[in-house]
Ligand code: IMP
């Protein structure tokens with residue numbers, strides 16, 4: 001596997017997109033009730049760090065949830081969730097921050113786990129969406145970029161834990177292709 005020669009999404013486009021998403025989220029949360037950001041580890045960490053610094057919503061609480069469903073470039077179908085014991089969201093407004101929506105299985109598992117904890121509201125923000133890959137329908141209120149069916153890396157997204165620290169988003173292509 002190798003990186004595409006040019007980024008699929010450049011840094012300036014990501015910056016612009018993060019600001020737009022932050023504006024859209026803030027516009028719906030201006031009544032002082034605040035928001036709990038539930039950041040999905042590990043892929044969404046860089047996106048969430050940029051997003052929260054632009055987000056004019058107060059008070060803003062940051063929590064984390066860990067999800068694992070991929071082995072290399074293949075979705076395994078089964079989703080493993082690790083929830084910290086102090087993740088209490090009852091009566092709170094919650095926004096899940098995801099790196100990418102693919103089959104929708106991971107996000108569905110996360111949303112239903114959080115729904116069971118009785119939040120006041122539950123929304124989803126994803127940086128990337130691959131709608132053509134969807135197996136389980138998922139409703140995302142905030143979507144950064146809709147992309148074709150590529151395996152992408154960078155800006156938090158990995159291939160076997162590599163490439164997360166790239167500042168731009170690249171397509172991972174087969175070396176012989
Ligand atoms: P889903 O459960 O199939 O929707 O998969 C969602 C998770 O799979 C994401 O949170 C990512 O961690 C991972 N994933 C899906 N597509 C990609 C990709 O193109 N690059 C890197 N990770 C991906």
Ligand code: MG
Pocket residue numbers: 040041042043044067099100
């Ligand atoms: Mg992920």
